[in-house]
Amino acid sequence: xxxxxxxxxxxxxxxxxxxxxxxxxxxxxxxxxxxxxxxxxxxxxxxxxxxxxxxxxxxxxxxxxxxxxxxxxxxxxxxxxxxxxxxxxxxxxxxxxxxxxxxxxxxxxxxxxxxxxxxxxxxxxxxxxxxxxxxxxxxxxxxxxxxxxxxxxxxxxxxxxxxxxxxxxxxxxxxxxxxxxxxxxxxxxxxxxxxxxxxxxxxxxxxxxxxxxxxxxxxxxxxxxxxxxxxxxxxxxxxxxxxxxxxxxxxxxxxxxxxxxxxxxxxxxxxxxxxxxxxxxxxxxxxxxxxxxxxxxxxxx
Amino acid sequence: xxxxxxxxxxxxxxxxxxxxxxxxxxxxxxxxxxxxxxxxxxxxxxxxxxxxxxxxxxxxxxxxxxxxxxxxxxxxxxxxxxxxxxxxxxxxxxxxxxxxxxxxxxxxxxxxxxxxxxxxxxxxxxxxxxxxxxxxxxxxxxxxxxxxxxxxxxxxxxxxxxxxxxxxxxxxxxxxxxxxxxxxxxxxxxxxxxxxxxxxxxxxxxxxxxxxxxxxxxxxxxxxxxxxxxxxxxxxxxxxxxxxxxxxxxxxxxxxxxx
Amino acid sequence: xxxxxxxxxxxxxxxxxxxxxxxxxxxxxxxxxxxxxxxxxxxxxxxxxxxxxxxxxxxxxxxxxxxxxxxxxxxxxxxxxxxxxxxxxxxxxxxxxxxxxxxxxxxxxxxxxxxxxxxxxxxxxxxxxxxxxxxxxxxxxxxxxxxxxxxxxxxxxxxxxxxxxxxxxxxxxxxxxxxxxxxxxxxxxxxxxxxxxxxxxxxxxxxxxxxxxxxxxxxxxxxxxxxxxxxxxxxxxxxxxxxxxxxxxxxxxxxxxxxxxxxxxxxxxxxxxxxxxxxxxxxxxxxxxxxxxxxxxxxxxxxxxxxxxxxxxxxxxxxxxxxxxxxxxxxxxxxxxxxxxxxxxxxxxxxxxxxxxxxxxxxxxxxxx
Numbered sequence: 001x002x003x004x005x006x007x008x009x010x011x012x013x014x015x016x017x018x019x020x021x022x023x024x025x026x027x028x029x030x031x032x033x034x035x036x037x038x039x040x041x042x043x044x045x046x047x048x049x050x051x052x053x054x055x056x057x058x059x060x061x062x063x064x065x066x067x068x069x070x071x072x073x074x075x076x077x078x079x080x081x082x083x084x085x086x087x088x089x090x091x092x093x094x095x096x097x098x099x100x101x102x103x104x105x106x107x108x109x110x111x112x113x114x115x116x117x118x119x120x121x122x123x124x125x126x127x128x129x130x131x132x133x134x135x136x137x138x139x140x141x142x143x144x145x146x147x148x149x150x151x152x153x154x155x156x157x158x159x160x161x162x163x164x165x166x167x168x169x170x171x172x173x174x175x176x177x178x179x180x181x182x183x184x185x186x187x188x189x190x191x192x193x194x195x196x197x198x199x200x201x202x203x204x205x206x207x208x209x210x211x212x213x214x215x216x217x218x219x220x221x222x223x224x225x226x227x228x229x230x231x232x233x234x235x236x237x238x239x240x241x242x243x244x245x246x247x248x249x250x251x252x253x254x255x256x257x258x259x260x261x262x263x264x265x266x267x268x269x270x271x272x273x274x275x276x277x278x279x280x281x282x283x284x285x286x287x288x289x290x291x292x293x294x295x296x297x298x299x300x301x
Numbered sequence: 302x303x304x305x306x307x308x309x310x311x312x313x314x315x316x317x318x319x320x321x322x323x324x325x326x327x328x329x330x331x332x333x334x335x336x337x338x339x340x341x342x343x344x345x346x347x348x349x350x351x352x353x354x355x356x357x358x359x360x361x362x363x364x365x366x367x368x369x370x371x372x373x374x375x376x377x378x379x380x381x382x383x384x385x386x387x388x389x390x391x392x393x394x395x396x397x398x399x400x401x402x403x404x405x406x407x408x409x410x411x412x413x414x415x416x417x418x419x420x421x422x423x424x425x426x427x428x429x430x431x432x433x434x435x436x437x438x439x440x441x442x443x444x445x446x447x448x449x450x451x452x453x454x455x456x457x458x459x460x461x462x463x464x465x466x467x468x469x470x471x472x473x474x475x476x477x478x479x480x481x482x483x484x485x486x487x488x489x490x491x492x493x494x495x496x497x498x499x500x501x502x503x504x505x506x507x508x509x510x511x512x513x514x515x516x517x518x519x520x521x522x523x524x525x526x527x528x529x530x531x532x533x534x535x536x537x538x539x540x541x542x543x544x545x546x547x548x549x550x551x552x553x554x555x556x557x558x559x560x
Numbered sequence: 561x562x563x564x565x566x567x568x569x570x571x572x573x574x575x576x577x578x579x580x581x582x583x584x585x586x587x588x589x590x591x592x593x594x595x596x597x598x599x600x601x602x603x604x605x606x607x608x609x610x611x612x613x614x615x616x617x618x619x620x621x622x623x624x625x626x627x628x629x630x631x632x633x634x635x636x637x638x639x640x641x642x643x644x645x646x647x648x649x650x651x652x653x654x655x656x657x658x659x660x661x662x663x664x665x666x667x668x669x670x671x672x673x674x675x676x677x678x679x680x681x682x683x684x685x686x687x688x689x690x691x692x693x694x695x696x697x698x699x700x701x702x703x704x705x706x707x708x709x710x711x712x713x714x715x716x717x718x719x720x721x722x723x724x725x726x727x728x729x730x731x732x733x734x735x736x737x738x739x740x741x742x743x744x745x746x747x748x749x750x751x752x753x754x755x756x757x758x759x760x761x762x763x764x765x766x767x768x769x770x771x772x773x774x775x776x777x778x779x780x781x782x783x784x785x786x787x788x789x790x791x792x793x794x795x796x797x798x799x800x801x802x803x804x805x806x807x808x809x810x811x812x813x814x815x816x817x818x819x820x821x822x823x824x825x826x827x828x829x830x831x832x833x834x835x836x837x838x839x840x841x842x843x844x845x846x847x848x849x850x851x852x853x854x855x856x857x858x859x860x861x862x863x864x865x866x867x868x869x870x871x872x873x874x875x876x877x878x879x880x881x882x883x884x885x886x887x888x889x890x891x892x893x894x895x896x897x898x899x900x901x902x903x904x905x906x907x908x909x910x911x912x913x914x915x916x917x918x919x920x921x922x923x924x925x926x927x928x929x
Contacts, residue, residue: 025384025385025388026389027385028382028384028385028388028389029381029385029386029389029397031377031378031381031382032378032379032381032382032385032401032445033382033397033400033401035437035438035441036400036401036403036438036441037400039434039435039438040407040412040438041400041403043412043416043419044407044412044415047414047415101314104307104310104311104314105314107307108307108310108311109311112308120311120315122547122551123315123318123319124315124318126319126322126540126543127318127319127321127322128496129492129495129496129499129543130495130499130539130540130543131496131498131499131500131501131502131516132501132502133501133516133523133536134325134536135321135322135325136321137325137519137523137528137532137533137536138320138321138323138324138325138326138536140528141324141325141336141528141533142320142324144336146335147337147338148338150338151337152339155339178317178320181314181317181318182318232406235406235408236408238408240410241410241502242501242502242520246523246524250524256410259410260410263417263506264505264506269417269418272414273415273418276410276411276414276415279408279410279411280408280411283407456646458642459646459649461642462640462642462648462707463648463659464612464613464632464633464634465613465634465636465638465639465708466659466660466663466707466711467634467635467637467660467663467664467711468634468659468663469632470634472663473634476659477648480650481649481650557650
């Protein structure tokens with residue numbers, strides 16, 4: 001039952017907002033929704049159709065008669081399947097590492113940061129604002145054989161030969177975690193912000209040690225945020241191509257990089273479309289399973 | 302767990318997140334053609350090169366033009382949509398919001414591949430307006446999110462108070478809500494601009510040869526010739542301008558709200 | 561005399577919930593009227609409709625002879641003080657107070673004079689250059705009041721003006737509001753859920769329940785002669801005891817929640833001719849604890865005693881009553897017997913008899929019939 005009366009004009013705002021005419025403001029949504037629907041969402045329909053087209057070898061002409069050829073090629077060619085597997089494992093690893101690194105950071109931001117909160121949040125956002133390239137540029141100098149890591153270790157006398165970091169999956173993993181960690185931290189912060197501190201105090205007053213408070217109270221309550229963050233990081237890692245391409249030195253092809261190659265170098269757009277569709281379907285499957293998982297979480301929370 | 306474990310861990314992770322940018326800034330002062338650590342000599346050599354290069358300047362200008370126009374569209378459309386979401390009918394709000402922030406939730410690479418084909422048909426691949434349209438679209442969710450939070454934080458009772466004091470609705474909005482939303486507008490503009498300015502993921506697909514932005518040029522160069530230290534200097538200047546703008550926005554924020 | 565503000569048949573529905581149904585209200589010029597009621601009773605909705613911030617589905621609103629029903633808020637000249645004050649955070653106090661004047665095109669010396677005047681009325685003359693964030697809650701409220709009266713409103717509306725203040729401040733602001741009213745002579749409507757505020761401040765109180773005004777009266781009459789069981793059960797701290805009462809076969813005996821009771825004196829006079837089941841309203845202060853064998857006493861057992869500082873509340877269970885019968889609350893001064901002891905309750909006055917279903921006042925046949 002909603003109450004119309006008890007909170008005055010604006011303590012919650014919803015009732016006062018109701019006062020400002022509703023119908024007259026709906027048109028404000030039109031430009032934005034039309035832009036996204038036409039420029040962003042509609043192309044996905046085309047993508048679906050395009051993935052069934054073909055482009056006879058050696059030509060740039062597209063044959064729009066529907067065929068499953070592109071998909072057959074992806075799932076019969078070991079090159080693409082191996083690429084897909086490699087990308088999946090890199091993405092899962094990125095998610096797990098981000099979760100381990102991101103959770104304490106999010107908790108610290110919400111509970112301890114105080115004055116530093118805005119600064120630290122801004123710093124975590126910086127990689128997003130800087131795009132994919134600038135951090136990658138720095139990472140190359142960090143990881144290269146003459147770079148900061150190898151250089152330091154060598155001057156300290158720990159190693160005489162450079163550890164290969166660039167051009168390895170490990171190097172790519174570092175780049176992916178660095179690029180997408182903020183996508184894990186921000187949803188966790190949003191969810192943890194909703195958890196009143198008194199719950200932790202209550203658990204402690206009931207005799208829970210800090211570790212138990214974490215395991216029994218904080219982690220379960222933040223599960224939604226962790227889930228949201230994991231999906232974001234997974235999707236971002238799965239479809240990233242700039243970071244893997246530069247840090248992998250072109251030696252390690254991820255699925256999205258293969259897609260980029262088909263679209264930008266080979267210029268076989270229908271095949272690129274079907275590769276993109278495979279990624280989209282993976283994301284869709286993930287989305288559905290997360291929705292189911294959330295529902296089961298939702299019953300308890 | 303010791304009292305300092307959590308702050309120390311956090312500090313390390315934050316350092317890890319921004320380390321690449323710090324390295325980039327540091328290495329831009331290395332005198333050598335190929336960066337090595339520890340560096341032999343420091344110089345401003347690459348900064349001189351950056352200012353002297355006509356090619357980089359034109360691609361940076363291209364990025365700025367795309368960024369500015371896209372930001373204008375993103376902020377206007379985004380603010381309007383945020384207001385519409387907050388004050389419009391509540392029933393369809395969730396769906397409409399989901400549509401508006403879709404570019405944030407669906408991977409841009411996949412979208413860009415479809416856009417490639419559409420742009421080819423429309424003949425706007427690699428043109429300024431093609432880039433602007435795409436950039437306005439994927440920066441829109443940031444404006445929508447920031448402006449939603451901004452408008453939601455403004456007590457709607459203020460506008461009602463203005464009306465009860467004799468202000469017509471439009472005047473009440475312009476005199477009360479708009480000034481209070483300025484920090485949010487500044488934030489979404491800064492966010493939209495830099496995200497557009499630094500975008501490589503979408504631009505590399507739809508950029509042709511006529512309107513090449515800085516990240517697109519940098520990306521093709523990185524794949525082909527490796528790192529040109531000049532770009533390190535340019536990158537450092539971009540990061541510094543981001544920090545300056547973020548700092549100014551924050552300052553403006555505090556001054557407006559006087560809290 | 562024609563009323564200054566006249567509301568007729570005002571009805572408002574949100575989605576499907578009825579917030580106000582057919583409300584009528586007359587207020588005289590210069591009157592201090594309070595809308596009192598629990599959460600959800602529709603009092604704030606009514607205030608917003610008067611202010612023009614909500615449009616009623618039906619009904620009319622006439623102020624000083626002008627039909628205001630279709631007039632938008634910005635053309636009504638009605639001053640409104642918001643519960644959270646709604647001061648514009650980006651303007652200093654003077655600009656806030658002068659906002660209404662600015663909207664009316666009043667500027668320069670005339671505006672400055674009226675701002676000074678308004679600030680003076682609320683004793684905030686020195687605070688003009690402060691921003692809302694630099695003012696305390698009480699000071700913010702004064703500025704909000706100054707802003708509302710600076711436009712020389714035809715009507716002043718106060719939405720829960722004391723609810724955001726601490727207990728000490730509340731006392732003094734209550735006095736100041738009374739003084740403000742007598743100094744400015746503004747016709748004032750105040751919304752509150754706090755009956756002490758309502759009774760202390762208002763010339764008349766309109767008590768609301770579920771979207772309707774159930775009684776409009778002076779505070780005294782509202783308290784002493786409640787029109788419905790709801791009014792009796794709402795006013796007072798604690799409110800009146802509402803006891804189920806039914807006629808009994810034996811003459812001179814009634815059934816109080818199933819227990820037999822032979823009233824005497826005032827109570828007997830009131831209850832003579834009881835011919836149906838009713839609710840009996842007894843004010844806690846109109847009851848006395850007496851020995852159980854006193855004639856006319858309700859026989860009970862003392863359950864608990866609450867000490868309230870200077871006085872006590874005794875909770876007495878009626879012996880022989882059905883289990884769902886509420887305990888009777890009695891206000892007493894002296895120390896009572898120990899809880900668990902049998903006691904008698906003797907009523908000195910009966911506040912009212914109400915219909916069990918509708919809560920409306922039950923009229924009994926004339927005495928002696």
